[in-house]
Amino acid sequence: MQAAPDLNPPARLLMGPGPINADPRVLRAMATPLVGQFDPSMTALMGETMALYREVFRTANRWTLLVDATARGGIEAALVSMIEPGDRVLVPIFGRFGHLLSEIARRCEGDVVEIETEWGRVFDPGQVEDAVRKHRPKVIAICQGDTSTTMCQPLAEIGAIARRYDALVYVDTTASLGGNELRTDDWQLDVVSAGLQKCLAGPSGSSPITIGPRAEKAIVRRRHVESGIATPADRRGPGARIRSNYFDLAMIMDYWSEKRLNHHTEATTMLYGARECARILVDEGMDAAIGRHRVAGEAMAEGLEAMGLRLFGERAHKMANVAGVFIPDNVAGESVRASLLADFGIEIGTSFGPLAGKIWRIGTMGYNARKDCVLTTLAALESVLLVHGAKIAAGQAVPAALAVFRAAEDAKARAAQ
Ligand SMILES: Cc1ncc(COP(=O)(O)O)c(C=O)c1O
Numbered sequence: 001m002q003a004a005p006d007l008n009p010p011a012r013l014l015m016g017p018g019p020i021n022a023d024p025r026v027l028r029a030m031a032t033p034l035v036g037q038f039d040p041s042m043t044a045l046m047g048e049t050m051a052l053y054r055e056v057f058r059t060a061n062r063w064t065l066l067v068d069a070t071a072r073g074g075i076e077a078a079l080v081s082m083i084e085p086g087d088r089v090l091v092p093i094f095g096r097f098g099h100l101l102s103e104i105a106r107r108c109e110g111d112v113v114e115i116e117t118e119w120g121r122v123f124d125p126g127q128v129e130d131a132v133r134k135h136r137p138k139v140i141a142i143c144q145g146d147t148s149t150t151m152c153q154p155l156a157e158i159g160a161i162a163r164r165y166d167a168l169v170y171v172d173t174t175a176s177l178g179g180n181e182l183r184t185d186d187w188q189l190d191v192v193s194a195g196l197q198k199c200l201a202g203p204s205g206s207s208p209i210t211i212g213p214r215a216e217k218a219i220v221r222r223r224h225v226e227s228g229i230a231t232p233a234d235r236r237g238p239g240a241r242i243r244s245n246y247f248d249l250a251m252i253m254d255y256w257s258e259k260r261l262n263h264h265t266e267a268t269t270m271l272y273g274a275r276e277c278a279r280i281l282v283d284e285g286m287d288a289a290i291g292r293h294r295v296a297g298e299a300m301a302e303g304l305e306a307m308g309l310r311l312f313g314e315r316a317h318k319m320a321n322v323a324g325v326f327i328p329d330n331v332a333g334e335s336v337r338a339s340l341l342a343d344f345g346i347e348i349g350t351s352f353g354p355l356a357g358k359i360w361r362i363g364t365m366g367y368n369a370r371k372d373c374v375l376t377t378l379a380a381l382e383s384v385l386l387v388h389g390a391k392i393a394a395g396q397a398v399p400a401a402l403a404v405f406r407a408a409e410d411a412k413a414r415a416a417q
Helices: 024-029 040-057 071-082 096-107 125-135 158-164 213-220 249-256 268-284 286-306 333-344 371-387 397-416
Strands: 063-067 088-093 111-116 139-143 168-172 191-193 207-211 322-326 359-363
Touching: 024 268, 040 063, 040 207, 040 268, 063 071, 063 249, 063 268, 071 096, 071 139, 071 168, 071 191, 071 207, 071 213, 071 249, 088 096, 088 125, 096 111, 096 139, 096 168, 111 125, 125 139, 125 158, 139 158, 158 168, 168 213, 207 213, 207 249, 213 249, 268 286, 286 322, 286 371, 286 397, 333 359, 333 371, 371 397
Parallel strands: 088 111, 088 139, 139 168, 168 191
Antiparallel strands: 063 207, 191 207, 322 359
């Protein structure tokens, strides 16, 4: 008698706000045999992974490594290591994930000040500067792409603002890295973390992070190496002990350093996957990958509008890799999603908080930022909407999206001549 049936999930095309279908190259890498955590081949792979993610984050930061956790774990590691109890933290909120940063910062016992803008909009750098001038935070914690609203916060000026007032900047790029421009060093961002399951084309479960020299200084001040592995040479920093052992970036940095001071046991299979995600992006070229996301996102948006649907939020600040689209009047949103899943094997996303029941979120990211995925999704959505009696323009969406892809292909061919 079998204890349970074979593992055989249904075939799905994941076109929601993430997770998406992992690139088969990543899944193959994750089937690679294991080696010991201090095997020279493993430590060499850790070094390669650091170098690859420096390219992805566009940084020269030495401390560019993986936190073994989903993206939320990377956020916690950053914030619990940066925020000492009582530190003032400014959180500009433009969606659900800004609230998450605020919630985590409060659990770190930060003195949190929130500024909030309407969902569907982003902050003008001047608004952030006014708040920084008024509240003088030690840390500014902000999202780049907030998938809950599909908005992408411009960040180019935030780092310079932080430096003028001697604050550190933390950025959550879970949903945006690899599909929207991010320049860690040029934009003077101190700590940036991400996840694999969106534009990086992997499964969730590893959080790449980069830590700049100013943040390193603040974190190393709080170094308290665990008893049992500390040697007399491991001096304690003068700062307050980091309130989490697992997410203590000072100890995680020691583990990824030449010292290889043991912390957790590196999640080898996730490291193989994360390394492959970065290798795919770096092989393609970061600009090319961002361009691919831009074209797929535009094609999806044009197709949705050609069908007569209305997009949510400021178009100028839309994330390249996800579109929010209003559910048409008199259409049961959940019934449409259920039919897409059951009849076409396609998943699109629902929404949270004030947008629940009002918009769907449709992603075009990572391995699925492709022409066939966009066209299949538009064709299926159109059919399901017609069956649901929605008043839409039939036959328009696929040609509109195709026109965007054709224009991009022509431009690429001209540039190559
Ligand atoms: C912007 C953003 N931050 C954080 C997270 C949390 O990531 P995870 O579910 O991998 O912990 C998500 C997940 O969707 C996200 O979109």
